[in-house]
Amino acid sequence: MKPFTSLARAMLKGFFRDKMAFFFAVIFPLMFLVLFGGIFTDQGASRTDVIQVGSVPVLDEAPKEVKAYLDESLDITRSSDEKDAVQKVRKGDADAVISQDGDRLVVRYSQADQVKAATVQGTFQSIVQSVNLAQTGEAPRFTLTTDRVEDDSLKSIQYYTPGLMGWAIASGATFGAATNLVVWRRNGLLRRLRLAPIPTRSVVLARVAVSIAIAIVQAAIFLGVGIGLFGLRLTGSWPMIIPLLVCGTLAFMAIGLLAGAVAKSEEAAVGIANFVVLPMAFLSGSFFPLDGAPGYVTAISKVLPLKHLNDGMLDTMVRGEGPSSAIVPMLVLLGFAVVVTAIASRLFRWDD
Amino acid sequence: MRGRDATVVMTSPQGVGARLGFRLVGVEIRVEGLVMTYGDVRAVDDVSFTVAPGEFFGLLGPNGAGKTTTLEMIEGLRKPQSGSVRIDDHEPWRREPALQRRMGVQLQSSSFFERLTAREQLDTFGALYGVAAGRTDEMLEQVGLVDKAGVRTEDLSGGQKQRLSIACALIHDPEVVFLDEPTAALDPQARRNLWDVLRTINASGRTVVLTTHHMDEAEVLCDRVAIMDAGRILELDTPAALVRGLDAPVRISLAPGTLSVDDARAIAGGDPVTADDQGTTITTREPSRVLTALAQRDALDGLSVKGASLEDVFLELTGREYRA
Ligand SMILES: Nc1ncnc2c1ncn2[C@@H]1O[C@H](COP(=O)(O)OP(=O)(O)OP(=O)(O)O)[C@@H](O)[C@H]1O
Ligand SMILES: [Mg+2]
Numbered sequence: 001m002k003p004f005t006s007l008a009r010a011m012l013k014g015f016f017r018d019k020m021a022f023f024f025a026v027i028f029p030l031m032f033l034v035l036f037g038g039i040f041t042d043q044g045a046s047r048t049d050v051i052q053v054g055s056v057p058v059l060d061e062a063p064k065e066v067k068a069y070l071d072e073s074l075d076i077t078r079s080s081d082e083k084d085a086v087q088k089v090r091k092g093d094a095d096a097v098i099s100q101d102g103d104r105l106v107v108r109y110s111q112a113d114q115v116k117a118a119t120v121q122g123t124f125q126s127i128v129q130s131v132n133l134a135q136t137g138e139a140p141r142f143t144l145t146t147d148r149v150e151d152d153s154l155k156s157i158q159y160y161t162p163g164l165m166g167w168a169i170a171s172g173a174t175f176g177a178a179t180n181l182v183v184w185r186r187n188g189l190l191r192r193l194r195l196a197p198i199p200t201r202s203v204v205l206a207r208v209a210v211s212i213a214i215a216i217v218q219a220a221i222f223l224g225v226g227i228g229l230f231g232l233r234l235t236g237s238w239p240m241i242i243p244l245l246v247c248g249t250l251a252f253m254a255i256g257l258l259a260g261a262v263a264k265s266e267e268a269a270v271g272i273a274n275f276v277v278l279p280m281a282f283l284s285g286s287f288f289p290l291d292g293a294p295g296y297v298t299a300i301s302k303v304l305p306l307k308h309l310n311d312g313m314l315d316t317m318v319r320g321e322g323p324s325s326a327i328v329p330m331l332v333l334l335g336f337a338v339v340v341t342a343i344a345s346r347l348f349r350w351d352d
Numbered sequence: 353m354r355g356r357d358a359t360v361v362m363t364s365p366q367g368v369g370a371r372l373g374f375r376l377v378g379v380e381i382r383v384e385g386l387v388m389t390y391g392d393v394r395a396v397d398d399v400s401f402t403v404a405p406g407e408f409f410g411l412l413g414p415n416g417a418g419k420t421t422t423l424e425m426i427e428g429l430r431k432p433q434s435g436s437v438r439i440d441d442h443e444p445w446r447r448e449p450a451l452q453r454r455m456g457v458q459l460q461s462s463s464f465f466e467r468l469t470a471r472e473q474l475d476t477f478g479a480l481y482g483v484a485a486g487r488t489d490e491m492l493e494q495v496g497l498v499d500k501a502g503v504r505t506e507d508l509s510g511g512q513k514q515r516l517s518i519a520c521a522l523i524h525d526p527e528v529v530f531l532d533e534p535t536a537a538l539d540p541q542a543r544r545n546l547w548d549v550l551r552t553i554n555a556s557g558r559t560v561v562l563t564t565h566h567m568d569e570a571e572v573l574c575d576r577v578a579i580m581d582a583g584r585i586l587e588l589d590t591p592a593a594l595v596r597g598l599d600a601p602v603r604i605s606l607a608p609g610t611l612s613v614d615d616a617r618a619i620a621g622g623d624p625v626t627a628d629d630q631g632t633t634i635t636t637r638e639p640s641r642v643l644t645a646l647a648q649r650d651a652l653d654g655l656s657v658k659g660a661s662l663e664d665v666f667l668e669l670t671g672r673e674y675r676a
Contacts, residue, residue, distance in 0.1 A: 189464065350429075
């Protein structure tokens with residue numbers, strides 16, 4: 001036990017004292033979270049930006065129940081300069097100009113942003129209908145209840161946190177294992193450790209333990225920032241991310257060991273690791289959803305370990321699926337780890 | 353406690369054995385017909401020798417002679433392509449922990465954990481060998497790195513790194529020590545300090561094997577030396593026997609102006625005489641005759657007498673010309 005703990009401690013100190021490694025494993029992915037969180041933060045709940053010109057009784061004198069809906073969906077500013085207001089819509093500074101001409105509600109919008117245009121039309125369509133209905137004084141016969149199926153369409157942070165976290169853990173484990181192997185092989189420490197009365201397995205296990213510890217630190221920081229700054233809400237089976245990230249760490253350490261076994265220099269190891277992990281992150285939906293991606297992309301993504309890690313994280317952290325949803329991703333990751341480790345150990349060298 | 357009485361002694365710094373005045377049994381190394389080739393290069397070519405328990409053994413040879421490769425096979429880092437190594441009755445390439453605990457190894461290039469301080473390196477290596485924590489301070493003291501204990505190895509000087517690497521090799525008080533050019537980067541004081549450390553270790557019965565390019569060091573420290581070149585052992589004996597075997601003339605030098613060149617020639621009686629502004633030198637195989645004659649003329653000012661050294665033996669055996 002003692003050799004194992006002292007090796008693990010030495011590796012951990014080495015990692016936390018390496019400011020660059022710490023930056024790329026923790027701060028760098030976090031920057032993306034802050035960036036994405038900031039850009040997309042209120043996309044789902046965004047209100048339509050409306051400039052009201054003159055008096056619009058439909059809005060101003062709307063019955064109570066309609067008023068509530070208006071407040072929820074519209075952000076109204078008033079202006080008396082119609083030309084200027086239209087210009088604002090043209091430039092995208094506002095979504096619509098609204099005015100009333102007798103019984104006609106006039107909505108002017110820009111077709112530049114088609115999603116916005118559709119939202120504007122839909123919103124006012126329903127406002128007019130609600131007001132009409134209210135005028136008749138009849139209780140509505142049909143009512144519509146909407147409920148979102150997934151949490152991640154509610155707020156983008158729900159989607160980005162698991163994906164970026166998966167990417168951070170994947171690159172942390174890959175780079176850590178790859179550079180560790182190359183540096184120790186090149187400076188002769190592997191050979192020196194080979195002469196120490198410890199089994200090779202304690203060196204490997206120490207590295208595994210350190211990588212898992214780093215992954216847990218990454219996850220804790222991600223969740224802390226997500227929850228604290230961007231209102232991330234975790235769903236029931238989120239603790240499953242711990243076994244998930246253990247399996248993910250094993251899979252990506254295996255990739256790192258393979259890169260380290262093949263590479264002659266630290267730079268080459270980092271290059272290979274980047275070459276593998278970065279495209280994988282894109283293809284696994286770490287940076288943006290793959291919903292609109294062509295079929296071959298989703299087909300490729302199915303064989304990528306990061307896709308399974310991300311799916312497992314999404315399902316358990318934010319989609320509210322049960323703990324069992326993590327089982328398939330975990331099995332895939334473990335299988336991947338076994339196969340890649342077997343290849344890496346065939347290419348492994350103690351010295352250059 | 354492990355069963356051997358030797359290991360009981362090992363648990364203490366400097367060896368209780370040395371202090372109590374009894375010696376370890378020591379470790380015997382038997383090397384037979386070692387061969388290692390890299391492509392066409394026969395790095396080690398049929399090398400055989402035996403290092404007796406408690407012996408201080410030196411491997412000498414020019415760059416690329418095969419010293420490191422030989423040492424690596426003895427340490428168990430490489431499996432011999434043919435031939436065998438036995439340390440007591442163990443084959444080191446099998447990497448038996450019981451044997452490895454008794455072996456201390458300093459590799460030719462220092463290898464440390466990244467971004468750890470000198471103290472942390474020693475603590476870590478100590479833990480790998482199951483050594484009590486107090487050992488670190490003793491080792492820092494022994495290699496003169498006490499005030500560098502908190503410095504990261506990346507910030508140590510070359511010689512300080514080397515001293516730390518030696519300390520890491522000795523942390524578990526091994527019964528046999530392998531050192532590959534331990535004094536290569538050391539200043540004269542540190543070199544002599546290391547000599548003392550190694551002598552103490554050896555005096556308590558531990559076997560020491562080192563390689564070096566410093567002939568004076570080998571002459572001072574080693575009981576026996578093997579001179580290698582191109583993968584083969586050319587000579588193996590005590591330094592004194594090797595020097596004697598060279599049967600080289602003695603060089604007698606005098607300060608400038610003590611004696612005219614003609615007088616020197618007369619005294620030399622046919623032995624070669626050289627003169628330059630450093631002085632006059634007579635190279636002779638009859639030093640007593642020459643010295644007597646010089647004394648009669650009262651011409652002993654600034655006299656120096658130099659016999660052959662191990663360095664002469666080395667150059668004689670391996671050639672004087674520089675090989676790139
Ligand atoms: N890993 C290797 N691959 C190929 N050739 C090697 C390897 N290691 C050593 N050699 C060759 O084997 C020969 C012996 O090398 P070795 O390192 O044993 O020499 P050495 O006596 O220790 O030299 P030095 O005094 O420079 O340390 C050299 O010609 C060297 O080029
Ligand atoms: Mg060498």
